[in-house]
Amino acid sequence: MEAEANSGSLEDSGAFIQRPGEGCRTVPLAGHVGFDSLPDQLVNKSVSQGFSFNILCVGETGLGKSTLMDTLFNTKFEGEPATHTQPGVQLRSNTYDLQESNVGLKLTIVSTVGFGDQINKEDSYKPIVEFIDAQFEAYLQEELKIRRVLHAYHDSRIHACLYFIAPTGHSLKSLDLVTMKKLDSKVNIIPIIAKSDAISKSELTKFKIKITSELVSNGVQIYQFPTDDESVAEINGTMNAHLPFAVIGSTEELKIGNKMMKARQYPWGTVQVENEAHCDFVKLREMLIRVNMEDLREQTHSRHYELYRRCKLEEMGFKDTDPDSKPFSLQETYEAKRNEFLGELQKKEEEMRQMFVQRVKEKEAELKEAEKELHEKFDRLKKLHQDEKKKLEDKKKCLDDEVNAFKQRKTAAELLQSQGSQAGGSQTLKRDKEKKKAPHHPTQAGSVAGSCCKLPNCMVKGAMFSGLL
Amino acid sequence: MFCFPAMGHRHCCALGPMDPMRRSPSPCSSRPSSPRTPPCEMLGYVGIEAVLDQLKIKAMKMGFEFNIMVVGQSGLGKSTMVNTLFKSKMWKSTVQGLGTPTPQTLKLQSVTHVIEEKGVKLKLTVTDTPGFGDQINNDKCWDPILGYISEQYERYLQEEILITRQRHIPDTRVHCCIYFVPPTGHCLRPLDIEFLQRLCRTVNVVPVIARADSLTIEERETFRRRIQHNLRTHCIEVYPQKCFDEDINDRILNSKIRDRIPFAVVGADREHLVNGRCVLGRKTKWGIIEVENLAHCEFPLLRDLLIRSHLQDLKDITHNVHYENYRVCRLNESHLLPRGPGWVNLAQTPAGPLAAPQPSKACQQDQEDSKDDDEY
Numbered sequence: 110m111e112a113e114a115n116s117g118s119l120e121d122s123g124a125f126i127q128r129p130g131e132g133c134r135t136v137p138l139a140g141h142v143g144f145d146s147l148p149d150q151l152v153n154k155s156v157s158q159g160f161s162f163n164i165l166c167v168g169e170t171g172l173g174k175s176t177l178m179d180t181l182f183n184t185k186f187e188g189e190p191a192t193h194t195q196p197g198v199q200l201r202s203n204t205y206d207l208q209e210s211n212v213g214l215k216l217t218i219v220s221t222v223g224f225g226d227q228i229n230k231e232d233s234y235k236p237i238v239e240f241i242d243a244q245f246e247a248y249l250q251e252e253l254k255i256r257r258v259l260h261a262y263h264d265s266r267i268h269a270c271l272y273f274i275a276p277t278g279h280s281l282k283s284l285d286l287v288t289m290k291k292l293d294s295k296v297n298i299i300p301i302i303a304k305s306d307a308i309s310k311s312e313l314t315k316f317k318i319k320i321t322s323e324l325v326s327n328g329v330q331i332y333q334f335p336t337d338d339e340s341v342a343e344i345n346g347t348m349n350a351h352l353p354f355a356v357i358g359s360t361e362e363l364k365i366g367n368k369m370m371k372a373r374q375y376p377w378g379t380v381q382v383e384n385e386a387h388c389d390f391v392k393l394r395e396m397l398i399r400v401n402m403e404d405l406r407e408q409t410h411s412r413h414y415e416l417y418r419r420c421k422l423e424e425m426g427f428k429d430t431d432p433d434s435k436p437f438s439l440q441e442t443y444e445a446k447r448n449e450f451l452g453e454l455q456k457k458e459e460e461m462r463q464m465f466v467q468r469v470k471e472k473e474a475e476l477k478e479a480e481k482e483l484h485e486k487f488d489r490l491k492k493l494h495q496d497e498k499k500k501l502e503d504k505k506k507c508l509d510d511e512v513n514a515f516k517q518r519k520t521a522a523e524l525l526q527s528q529g530s531q532a533g534g535s536q537t538l539k540r541d542k543e544k545k546k547a548p549h550h551p552t553q554a555g556s557v558a559g560s561c562c563k564l565p566n567c568m569v570k571g572a573m574f575s576g577l578l
Numbered sequence: 579m580f581c582f583p584a585m586g587h588r589h590c591c592a593l594g595p596m597d598p599m600r601r602s603p604s605p606c607s608s609r610p611s612s613p614r615t616p617p618c619e620m621l622g623y624v625g626i627e628a629v630l631d632q633l634k635i636k637a638m639k640m641g642f643e644f645n646i647m648v649v650g651q652s653g654l655g656k657s658t659m660v661n662t663l664f665k666s667k668m669w670k671s672t673v674q675g676l677g678t679p680t681p682q683t684l685k686l687q688s689v690t691h692v693i694e695e696k697g698v699k700l701k702l703t704v705t706d707t708p709g710f711g712d713q714i715n716n717d718k719c720w721d722p723i724l725g726y727i728s729e730q731y732e733r734y735l736q737e738e739i740l741i742t743r744q745r746h747i748p749d750t751r752v753h754c755c756i757y758f759v760p761p762t763g764h765c766l767r768p769l770d771i772e773f774l775q776r777l778c779r780t781v782n783v784v785p786v787i788a789r790a791d792s793l794t795i796e797e798r799e800t801f802r803r804r805i806q807h808n809l810r811t812h813c814i815e816v817y818p819q820k821c822f823d824e825d826i827n828d829r830i831l832n833s834k835i836r837d838r839i840p841f842a843v844v845g846a847d848r849e850h851l852v853n854g855r856c857v858l859g860r861k862t863k864w865g866i867i868e869v870e871n872l873a874h875c876e877f878p879l880l881r882d883l884l885i886r887s888h889l890q891d892l893k894d895i896t897h898n899v900h901y902e903n904y905r906v907c908r909l910n911e912s913h914l915l916p917r918g919p920g921w922v923n924l925a926q927t928p929a930g931p932l933a934a935p936q937p938s939k940a941c942q943q944d945q946e947d948s949k950d951d952d953e954y
Contacts, residue, residue, distance in 0.1 A: 136691040140665040143886040145696040147642050148634045150890035155633060157824070160626075183622040206617040212627040255909045260898050340635060399625040403632035411745050422741050 159213040161264050162402060163244075165296065166218065167237060167288065168273025169225035170195075172303040177271075177358035178218050180371060180382060181394055182207065185360065186218065195223025198236045217265065225284060234288040241267050241295045245417040266414060268405045269332070269397060270296040273303040274353060278312045280319050289329045295413055297332035297405055299397070300324070305355035305388055306373060306380045313355055320353055334396055335404050348396050354389035357382055641692075641699035643749045644889060645730075647781075648704065649723060649773070650758025651711040654788035659756070659845035660704050662858060662869060663881055664693060667847075684709045684722045705752065711769055720773045727752050727781050731904040751901060753892045754817070754884060755781045758788040759840060763801050766808040774814045780900055782817040782892050784884070785809075790842030790875055791860060791867050798842045805840055816840075818888065822895060835883060841876040844869055 166174040170191050179185055186205060202219040219240070224233055244266045251262050272289060274281065292298055300320065302308070308316060324331060331352065334345035359382050363372045371382040382390050397405075426446060648656040661667055690703040705726070710719055730751045737747045755777060759770060766774075777783050785805070790798060809816060816839060823829040846860045846869045858869040869877050884892070 134691060136664075136666040136693055138665050138693055138695060142663075142665050142693070142695060143881065144642070144644075144693075144700050144889065145698045146886050147698055147700065147889060148637050150887070151637050152630050152633055154890055154894065156630065160629060181624070182618075183620045183624050184618045186618065207620060207624075207626060208617065209620065209624060209626045212630060214626050214629075255906055257902070260894075338635060338639060394625065399628040400632070402626075402629045403636055407636070415743070419741050 156211055156213075158260075159215060160402075161215040161217070162406070163217040163219065163265060163267050163269075165200075165237075165241070165267045165270040166220045166273065167224060167270060167292075168221065168303060169275060170223065172273040172275060173358045174220055174271075174273055174303075176360060177273075177301075177303070177356060179360045180358040180390065181397070182216065188220075191222045193223075193226045195226055197227065198222070198224050198233050200236060200240045215263070219267065230284050233284060234291045237288070238291055238295065241292070242417065245295075245414055246421075248414065249418055249421060266409055267296050268402075268409045270298045272298055272300045274300055274320065276302055276304050276307045276316075278308050278316050280316075281323050286323065286327055286329070289324070289331075290327060293330045294416065297408055297413070298329075299332050299393075300353035301389075301393065302353055302355040304357065306357050306375075308355070317351075317353060317355070332405070332408070334401055341400055344395075344400065348392055351389060351392055354393045354396075356390045356393055357388045358390075638697055638699075640746065641701060642889075643701045643703075644893070645703040645705070645750060645752050645754075646884075647707070647723075647727075647752045647755045648758065649707045649710055649755060649777075650788060651760060652708055654758040654760060655845045656706060656756075656758055656788075658847055659758075659786075659788075659843065660706075661847045662845045662877065663884065664691075664702060666691070666693065684719055686722060686726050703750065716769055719769075720776055724776060724780065727755075727777075728904065731901055732908070734901065735905055735908060749893075751896055752781050753889075753896045755783045756884075757783055757785045759785055759805065761787055761789050761792050761801070761842075763793060763797050765801075765804040771808065771812050771814070774809070774816070775812055778814050778816055780904070782819075782895055782900070783814075784817050784880070785840040786880060787840050787842040789844065791844045791862075793842065802838075802840060802842070817892065817895075819895070822899070835879075838876065838879060841880045841883075843877045843880055844875040845877070 164178070166178065168174050170193055175186065175188055175190065184205075184207070186203065188201070188203065191201075199222045200219050201222050202217060204215060204217045207214040207216050221237060224237075227233065248262070248264065248266055251257055251259060270292060272285070272292075274285060289298055289300070302313075302316065302320075305313065334341075334349050336342040336345050336349070357373065357380055359371050359373045359380075361371065361373070362369045363374055363379060364370075365372060365379060365381060373380045373382075381387050385391050646660075648660060650656050684707060686705055686707055688703055688705045690701065692699060692701050694700070707723060710723070713719070734747060734749065734751055737743060757770070757774060757777070759766065774783060774785065787793070787798065787801060787805075793801060808814075815821070818832040818835055820832075820836070823832055844860060844867055846858050846867070848858070848861070849856050850859050850861050850866050852859065852866055852868060857866075857871075860867045860869075868874050872878055
């Protein structure tokens with residue numbers, strides 16, 4: 110009587126009679142339902158969203174990359190021409206908002222600055238590859254977030270790479286070959302011959318053939334315009350045969366006949382940019398913008414990005430199936446990696462802690478040593494001080510003794526004197542004493558003694574001594 | 579801003595958050611202009627708008643997919659309605675004979691057809707739910723349905739996170755669920771409210787008043803107002819959801835639709851002669867109810883909403899909102915995706931116990947949990 114709860118996969122539970130999506134047959138409609146407006150609904154949604162298109166221009170400095178972009182989109186993009194003195198290859202990226210009737214396009218043009226200017230060009234391709242990978246990485250990060258906003262994400266992945274070939278007329282340079290080889294699995298490459306008004310028509314055909322054969326023999330996969338849909342198959346097929354396009358760029362308008370046209374004027378004639386007999390600019394514009402823009406984006410997303418994603422995830426160690434062919438082992442792999450990582454972290458933490466403890470111990474020991482030394486020093490100094498003090502006390506004692514002895518003698522002498530004043534013979538004794546004592550303190554004694562030589566000399570001397578003490 | 583979703587030709591619209599589960603920043607309108615992207619004037623025709631034709635060609639070549647689910651008690655005319663909507667015999671109308679017992683359990687049936695009109699191919703999958711609400715004790719009768727919906731999300735998610743994935747992931751997710759409300763004339767029943775509450779969080783729900791030929795026009799209006807009141811009281815957001823209106827035009831258009839939801843519909847797959855014209859209708863003794871006559875019933879409104887104007891929008895909301903919500907729940911609970919030391923930008927999640935994937939129930943619990951995830 111109770112409803113069966115669905116708790117397993119579709120195959121396990123008996124709640125479903127027929128799986129969705131299987132056994133479909135075409136059913137005829139008895140009237141107009143109205144879902145033929147679906148493509149329009151889709152288009153309206155996209156229009157309100159706007160589109161983004163990213164072009165990467167790779168080529169040596171001075172090949173006319175910025176001019177060509179200006180010509181292609183009929184507008185003047187900002188930017189000064191680059192110098193030839195760049196130390197390495199850098200990529201300069203600019204984004205612009207273009208609006209045509211109700212379609213808004215967010216166009217990003219990335220240009221290589223300093224490509225081919227260095228003496229050692231071995232690493233010239235690296236910044237380009239890194240840039241492309243960085244865009245893929247950013248998208249992948251966004252896609253793997255838990256809370257993500259993919260529908261509002263500004264897609265910065267490169268959709269088309271225009272590779273500018275210098276119009277030497279001979280063959281591709283080795284730098285070109287190497288760079289294109291590195292880029293062909295990451296981006297849609299459309300090679301173009303720049304400044305092609307420098308090559309005559311016959312040379313051009315030979316040049317194109319040479320380039321194509323070189324590309325084929327080196328295994329470089331350039332972008333082929335899609336030929337599977339009937340509406341565009343024909344035009345794309347013919348265009349594929351014209352690759353690489355020989356283009357000329359010019360933003361100057363000259364009056365030719367009675368119309369203003371984009372052209373370049375030479376003393377021997379005028380080259381019209383939009384004249385198909387003069388160059389392939391119109392073809393390039395057709396292919397790049399008017400016919401295949403959507404396909405370029407599709408290829409970038411479904412082929413190049415998927416390849417990058419697969420490589421990146423496999424690098425991280427994720428697989429779709431176990432060696433035992435058990436599906437969805439992402440979980441276990443992830444857990445294992447996570448535990449490993451945590452374990453490493455813990456180990457590092459332990460190490461750091463131990464090192465810290467050791468350092469603390471060492472420092473402690475050092476400090477103790479210093480403390481001991483200080484104590485010793487203090488003791489030494491104290492001892493010294495005490496010794497000094499003792500010495501001084503001894504000396505003081507000596508002097509005290511002397512003073513006492515002198516006092517005794519003085520009293521004895523006074524006694525004698527009082528006795529001697531009756532006898533009269535002690536004078537000589539006193540004079541002797543005087544003579545003895547006088548040279549000890551000549552300056553002070555002399556002045557005082559001189560003035561009162563009549564006083565008993567010992568009293569004077571006593572006063573002097575007490576004054577001194 | 580335009581960018582590809584996970585796979586395929588589906589293009590997305592900028593949508594806002596759906597409370598209370600997704601607390602992302604305010605809804606982004608189409609293409610915010612930043613100071614870094616100066617608008618450029620083009621001096622001549624370039625041909626950018628040709629991309630629209632390219633889009634159309636691509637879409638027509640790939641074909642479209644649409645998955646619809648009809649939910650309601652038996653006898654409300656679900657199968658007939660589907661047949662009327664797509665003007666073909668999708669289903670044989672189920673007539674319970676006296677001998678066949680009522681189904682004891684809720685079994686979902688899916689049928690897929692490819693229909694074509696003016697070069698546009700549509701792969702239509704209709705999922706029926708016979709037995710819904712038919713038992714005496716209908717407790718948890720929504721579980722198989724929720725389970726089925728989650729199952730489709732799960733399938734898509736598993737395809738999406740494969741290392742080597744297909745160019746075009748087959749989309750079996752339910753884009754729209756039509757809920758048939760029996761024409762009692764009073765208000766929504768507890769079963770309806772329960773079901774709608776649970777479902778409107780995971781899928782786009784369009785409620786309709788079934789068998790509306792048993793109600794007069796005034797009764798229909800009162801019933802509709804009461805149902806709208808019920809929906810508001812219980813905070814049930816049916817399609818078109820107010821929080822996903824992009825701009826003022828959308829809001830005006832959708833308000834008109836919201837005013838008429840739920841549509842009072844009548845389904846019929848027989849044709850009758852009325853005034854010399856052959857129309858689909860129900861013949862009764864007191865007249866013929868023309869299905870496609872707006873004065874008789876609101877079937878044309880439903881058909882226009884579902885097919886002619888909002889089909890792409892239904893798909894977009896399913897993909898951008900409901901599927902993403904499911905994905906967030908799912909990834910939080912089982913740490914499916916690589917988030918090792920090299921991935922710097924990814925949101926941090928608390929290390930939780932590895933739960934065996936149980937999408938339907940665990941997801942609902944996690945919907946409450948995700949309210950606490952303030953750090954995202």
